[in-house]
Amino acid sequence: MSFEPTEEFEQELQQALERRPAPPSLKRRLMERRGRGREPRRWPVAWERLAASLALFAVLAGAAAWDLHEREQRRQGEAARQQVLTALRITGHALDQMNDQLAARGRGEE
Amino acid sequence: MAHEWQPQFEQLVDEHQSMVFSLALRMTGDRGLAEEIAQDVFLEMDRHLGRIESAEHARFWLRRVTMSRSADALRRRRVRFFDLFVEIEEHHGAAAEERSSPLGARLEHLLTTLPEAQRAVLVLRYQEDLTPEEIAATLEAPLATVKSNLQRGLKLLRAKAEGSLKEFIRKKEWVREL
Numbered sequence: 635m636s637f638e639p640t641e642e643f644e645q646e647l648q649q650a651l652e653r654r655p656a657p658p659s660l661k662r663r664l665m666e667r668r669g670r671g672r673e674p675r676r677w678p679v680a681w682e683r684l685a686a687s688l689a690l691f692a693v694l695a696g697a698a699a700w701d702l703h704e705r706e707q708r709r710q711g712e713a714a715r716q717q718v719l720t721a722l723r724i725t726g727h728a729l730d731q732m733n734d735q736l737a738a739r740g741r742g743e744e
Numbered sequence: 745m746a747h748e749w750q751p752q753f754e755q756l757v758d759e760h761q762s763m764v765f766s767l768a769l770r771m772t773g774d775r776g777l778a779e780e781i782a783q784d785v786f787l788e789m790d791r792h793l794g795r796i797e798s799a800e801h802a803r804f805w806l807r808r809v810t811m812s813r814s815a816d817a818l819r820r821r822r823v824r825f826f827d828l829f830v831e832i833e834e835h836h837g838a839a840a841e842e843r844s845s846p847l848g849a850r851l852e853h854l855l856t857t858l859p860e861a862q863r864a865v866l867v868l869r870y871q872e873d874l875t876p877e878e879i880a881a882t883l884e885a886p887l888a889t890v891k892s893n894l895q896r897g898l899k900l901l902r903a904k905a906e907g908s909l910k911e912f913i914r915k916k917e918w919v920r921e922l
Contacts, residue, residue, distance in 0.1 A: 651866075655762055661761060663779075665754070
Protein backbone atom coordinates (compact mmCIF):
# COMPACT_ATOMS: atom_id res chain seq x y z
CA MET A 635 0.00 0.00 0.00
CA SER A 636 1.41 3.42 -0.92
CA PHE A 637 0.44 7.01 -1.52
CA GLU A 638 0.27 7.76 -5.25
CA PRO A 639 1.42 10.12 -6.49
CA THR A 640 3.82 11.96 -4.12
CA GLU A 641 1.80 15.16 -4.41
CA GLU A 642 -1.15 13.42 -2.80
CA PHE A 643 0.94 12.59 0.23
CA GLU A 644 2.29 16.13 0.40
CA GLN A 645 -1.23 17.52 0.17
CA GLU A 646 -2.35 15.29 3.02
CA LEU A 647 0.65 16.47 5.04
CA GLN A 648 -0.11 20.10 4.30
CA GLN A 649 -3.69 19.64 5.48
CA ALA A 650 -2.52 17.78 8.57
CA LEU A 651 -0.14 20.60 9.44
CA GLU A 652 -2.57 23.47 9.26
CA ARG A 653 -1.95 25.99 11.99
CA ARG A 654 -3.68 25.25 15.27
CA PRO A 655 -5.52 28.03 17.06
CA ALA A 656 -3.57 29.14 20.11
CA PRO A 657 -5.25 28.46 23.46
CA PRO A 658 -7.15 31.52 24.75
CA SER A 659 -5.03 31.44 27.89
CA LEU A 660 -1.89 32.20 25.89
CA LYS A 661 -2.65 35.84 25.17
CA ARG A 662 -4.09 36.48 28.63
CA ARG A 663 -1.04 35.04 30.40
CA LEU A 664 1.29 36.79 27.99
CA MET A 665 -0.27 40.18 28.62
CA GLU A 666 -0.14 39.53 32.39
CA ARG A 667 3.57 38.69 32.21
CA ARG A 668 4.18 41.74 30.05
CA GLY A 669 2.31 43.93 32.52
CA ARG A 670 4.36 42.57 35.43
CA GLY A 671 7.55 43.31 33.54
CA ARG A 672 6.51 46.92 33.05
CA GLU A 673 5.57 47.68 36.67
CA PRO A 674 7.65 50.53 38.11
CA ARG A 675 10.59 49.32 40.17
CA ARG A 676 9.84 49.16 43.90
CA TRP A 677 12.08 51.37 45.98
CA PRO A 678 13.83 49.54 48.84
CA VAL A 679 12.22 49.92 52.25
CA ALA A 680 14.02 51.55 55.21
CA TRP A 681 15.60 48.40 56.66
CA GLU A 682 16.87 47.35 53.23
CA ARG A 683 18.47 50.77 52.76
CA LEU A 684 19.99 50.61 56.26
CA ALA A 685 21.41 47.12 55.64
CA ALA A 686 22.84 48.23 52.29
CA SER A 687 24.40 51.32 53.94
CA LEU A 688 25.93 49.24 56.72
CA ALA A 689 27.35 46.76 54.24
CA LEU A 690 28.80 49.59 52.18
CA PHE A 691 30.25 51.23 55.30
CA ALA A 692 31.81 47.92 56.40
CA VAL A 693 33.41 47.45 53.00
CA LEU A 694 34.76 51.02 52.92
CA ALA A 695 36.04 50.81 56.53
CA GLY A 696 37.76 47.51 55.79
CA ALA A 697 39.41 48.98 52.70
CA ALA A 698 40.57 52.05 54.66
CA ALA A 699 41.99 49.92 57.49
CA TRP A 700 43.82 47.71 55.04
CA ASP A 701 45.26 50.77 53.27
CA LEU A 702 46.41 52.23 56.61
CA HIS A 703 48.05 48.96 57.58
CA GLU A 704 49.86 48.77 54.22
CA ARG A 705 51.14 52.36 54.59
CA GLU A 706 52.44 51.65 58.12
CA GLN A 707 54.24 48.54 56.89
CA ARG A 708 55.83 50.53 54.07
CA ARG A 709 56.88 53.31 56.49
CA GLN A 710 58.51 50.82 58.90
CA GLY A 711 60.28 49.10 56.01
CA GLU A 712 61.63 52.43 54.77
CA ALA A 713 62.89 53.37 58.28
CA ALA A 714 64.70 50.02 58.61
CA ARG A 715 66.29 50.53 55.20
CA GLN A 716 67.50 54.01 56.18
CA GLN A 717 69.00 52.60 59.42
CA VAL A 718 70.92 49.95 57.52
CA LEU A 719 72.21 52.53 55.03
CA THR A 720 73.34 54.81 57.87
CA ALA A 721 75.14 51.91 59.57
CA LEU A 722 76.84 51.04 56.29
CA ARG A 723 77.91 54.66 55.81
CA ILE A 724 79.40 54.81 59.35
CA THR A 725 81.23 51.52 58.85
CA GLY A 726 82.56 52.69 55.49
CA HIS A 727 83.75 55.96 57.05
CA ALA A 728 85.51 54.11 59.94
CA LEU A 729 87.22 51.77 57.50
CA ASP A 730 88.41 54.73 55.41
CA GLN A 731 89.89 56.37 58.52
CA MET A 732 91.64 53.17 59.54
CA ASN A 733 93.00 52.79 56.03
CA ASP A 734 94.38 56.36 56.12
CA GLN A 735 96.03 55.75 59.52
CA LEU A 736 97.64 52.54 58.30
CA ALA A 737 98.90 54.32 55.17
CA ALA A 738 100.39 57.19 57.30
CA ARG A 739 102.10 54.71 59.63
CA GLY A 740 103.62 52.90 56.67
CA ARG A 741 105.04 56.16 55.29
CA GLY A 742 106.60 57.02 58.78
CA GLU A 743 108.34 53.67 59.05
CA GLU A 744 109.95 54.22 55.67
CA MET B 745 18.03 53.18 11.08
CA ALA B 746 14.63 54.88 11.29
CA HIS B 747 11.67 53.08 9.77
CA GLU B 748 8.00 53.88 9.37
CA TRP B 749 6.54 50.59 10.54
CA GLN B 750 5.14 51.06 14.06
CA PRO B 751 3.59 47.78 15.18
CA GLN B 752 1.24 47.35 18.12
CA PHE B 753 2.37 44.49 20.33
CA GLU B 754 -1.16 43.20 20.97
CA GLN B 755 -1.96 43.28 17.28
CA LEU B 756 1.15 41.23 16.51
CA VAL B 757 0.14 38.70 19.16
CA ASP B 758 -3.34 38.39 17.66
CA GLU B 759 -1.92 37.99 14.21
CA HIS B 760 0.85 35.50 14.91
CA GLN B 761 -0.04 33.56 18.06
CA SER B 762 -1.45 30.66 16.08
CA MET B 763 1.72 30.39 13.98
CA VAL B 764 4.08 30.62 16.95
CA PHE B 765 2.05 28.21 19.08
CA SER B 766 1.69 25.65 16.25
CA LEU B 767 5.41 25.72 15.45
CA ALA B 768 6.33 25.21 19.10
CA LEU B 769 3.68 22.52 19.55
CA ARG B 770 4.84 20.51 16.54
CA MET B 771 8.47 20.80 17.55
CA THR B 772 8.01 19.87 21.22
CA GLY B 773 4.81 17.79 21.18
CA ASP B 774 3.78 19.38 24.48
CA ARG B 775 0.94 21.91 24.65
CA GLY B 776 2.04 23.39 27.97
CA LEU B 777 5.63 23.79 26.86
CA ALA B 778 4.51 25.19 23.50
CA GLU B 779 2.42 27.83 25.25
CA GLU B 780 5.36 28.73 27.49
CA ILE B 781 7.71 29.00 24.50
CA ALA B 782 5.18 31.14 22.64
CA GLN B 783 4.92 33.54 25.61
CA ASP B 784 8.72 33.77 25.88
CA VAL B 785 9.06 34.42 22.15
CA PHE B 786 6.49 37.24 22.19
CA LEU B 787 8.05 38.83 25.29
CA GLU B 788 11.43 38.68 23.59
CA MET B 789 9.92 40.31 20.53
CA ASP B 790 8.46 43.04 22.76
CA ARG B 791 11.98 43.86 23.96
CA HIS B 792 13.29 43.98 20.37
CA LEU B 793 10.27 45.66 18.81
CA GLY B 794 12.23 48.78 17.91
CA ARG B 795 14.56 46.78 15.69
CA ILE B 796 11.81 45.08 13.72
CA GLU B 797 11.40 46.90 10.45
CA SER B 798 8.33 45.45 8.72
CA ALA B 799 5.47 42.99 9.02
CA GLU B 800 7.48 40.50 6.95
CA HIS B 801 10.50 40.96 9.19
CA ALA B 802 8.28 40.33 12.26
CA ARG B 803 6.97 37.08 10.76
CA PHE B 804 10.50 35.93 9.85
CA TRP B 805 11.83 36.91 13.29
CA LEU B 806 9.02 35.06 15.09
CA ARG B 807 9.53 31.88 13.06
CA ARG B 808 13.30 31.91 13.56
CA VAL B 809 13.15 32.58 17.30
CA THR B 810 10.33 30.06 17.87
CA MET B 811 12.28 27.30 16.13
CA SER B 812 15.39 28.20 18.07
CA ARG B 813 13.63 28.34 21.45
CA SER B 814 11.84 25.06 20.74
CA ALA B 815 15.17 23.38 19.96
CA ASP B 816 16.62 24.83 23.18
CA ALA B 817 13.64 23.51 25.17
CA LEU B 818 14.02 20.04 23.68
CA ARG B 819 17.74 20.05 24.43
CA ARG B 820 17.12 21.14 28.01
CA ARG B 821 14.65 18.45 28.65
CA ARG B 822 16.70 15.81 26.81
CA VAL B 823 13.51 14.06 25.85
CA ARG B 824 14.19 10.54 24.73
CA PHE B 825 12.20 9.09 21.89
CA PHE B 826 10.07 6.99 24.20
CA ASP B 827 9.29 9.87 26.53
CA LEU B 828 8.34 12.07 23.61
CA PHE B 829 6.17 9.35 22.17
CA VAL B 830 4.32 8.88 25.46
CA GLU B 831 4.00 12.64 25.88
CA ILE B 832 2.58 13.05 22.42
CA GLU B 833 0.06 10.34 23.13
CA GLU B 834 -1.00 12.21 26.25
CA HIS B 835 -0.90 15.82 25.15
CA HIS B 836 -0.76 16.07 21.40
CA GLY B 837 -2.46 12.94 20.19
CA ALA B 838 -5.68 13.61 21.99
CA ALA B 839 -6.00 17.03 20.43
CA ALA B 840 -5.03 15.69 17.02
CA GLU B 841 -7.81 13.16 17.13
CA GLU B 842 -10.31 15.97 17.53
CA ARG B 843 -9.54 16.94 13.96
CA SER B 844 -11.83 15.89 11.16
CA SER B 845 -9.34 13.76 9.20
CA PRO B 846 -8.00 10.66 10.96
CA LEU B 847 -5.26 10.41 8.32
CA GLY B 848 -4.21 13.96 9.05
CA ALA B 849 -4.17 13.27 12.77
CA ARG B 850 -2.06 10.17 12.20
CA LEU B 851 0.40 12.05 9.96
CA GLU B 852 0.69 14.82 12.51
CA HIS B 853 1.38 12.26 15.18
CA LEU B 854 3.98 10.42 13.09
CA LEU B 855 5.71 13.70 12.30
CA THR B 856 6.60 14.11 15.94
CA THR B 857 8.50 10.81 15.89
CA LEU B 858 10.95 12.09 13.23
CA PRO B 859 14.45 13.36 14.10
CA GLU B 860 14.38 17.01 15.19
CA ALA B 861 16.17 18.43 12.12
CA GLN B 862 13.82 16.64 9.71
CA ARG B 863 10.78 17.59 11.76
CA ALA B 864 11.82 21.25 11.72
CA VAL B 865 12.12 21.48 7.94
CA LEU B 866 8.89 19.55 7.35
CA VAL B 867 6.95 21.80 9.75
CA LEU B 868 8.29 24.94 8.07
CA ARG B 869 7.65 23.50 4.60
CA TYR B 870 4.15 22.15 5.12
CA GLN B 871 2.77 24.27 7.95
CA GLU B 872 4.30 27.57 6.91
CA ASP B 873 4.56 26.85 3.18
CA LEU B 874 8.16 28.12 3.03
CA THR B 875 10.57 27.40 0.20
CA PRO B 876 13.82 25.53 0.96
CA GLU B 877 15.68 28.86 0.65
CA GLU B 878 13.37 30.50 3.20
CA ILE B 879 13.73 27.50 5.53
CA ALA B 880 17.52 27.73 5.26
CA ALA B 881 17.36 31.41 6.19
CA THR B 882 14.98 30.73 9.08
CA LEU B 883 17.05 27.91 10.55
CA GLU B 884 20.37 29.54 9.60
CA ALA B 885 21.35 26.25 7.95
CA PRO B 886 22.98 25.46 4.59
CA LEU B 887 20.50 25.05 1.74
CA ALA B 888 21.91 21.62 0.85
CA THR B 889 21.27 20.41 4.42
CA VAL B 890 17.72 21.72 4.33
CA LYS B 891 17.01 20.00 1.00
CA SER B 892 18.52 16.76 2.25
CA ASN B 893 16.51 16.88 5.47
CA LEU B 894 13.35 17.62 3.50
CA GLN B 895 13.87 14.61 1.25
CA ARG B 896 14.87 12.27 4.04
CA GLY B 897 12.12 13.48 6.36
CA LEU B 898 9.46 13.14 3.71
CA LYS B 899 10.68 9.67 2.78
CA LEU B 900 10.79 8.52 6.39
CA LEU B 901 7.40 9.98 7.20
CA ARG B 902 5.91 8.39 4.12
CA ALA B 903 7.37 5.02 5.02
CA LYS B 904 6.02 5.30 8.55
CA ALA B 905 2.66 6.42 7.25
CA GLU B 906 2.44 3.61 4.73
CA GLY B 907 3.28 1.11 7.41
CA SER B 908 0.73 2.32 9.90
CA LEU B 909 -2.04 3.52 7.61
CA LYS B 910 -2.59 0.44 5.46
CA GLU B 911 -5.91 -0.19 7.07
CA PHE B 912 -6.99 3.40 6.68
CA ILE B 913 -6.00 3.54 2.99
CA ARG B 914 -7.81 0.26 2.33
CA LYS B 915 -10.97 1.71 3.84
CA LYS B 916 -10.51 4.93 1.89
CA GLU B 917 -10.22 3.05 -1.41
CA TRP B 918 -13.17 0.91 -0.51
CA VAL B 919 -15.23 4.05 0.07
CA ARG B 920 -14.01 5.48 -3.25
CA GLU B 921 -15.07 2.31 -5.08
CA LEU B 922 -18.56 2.75 -3.69
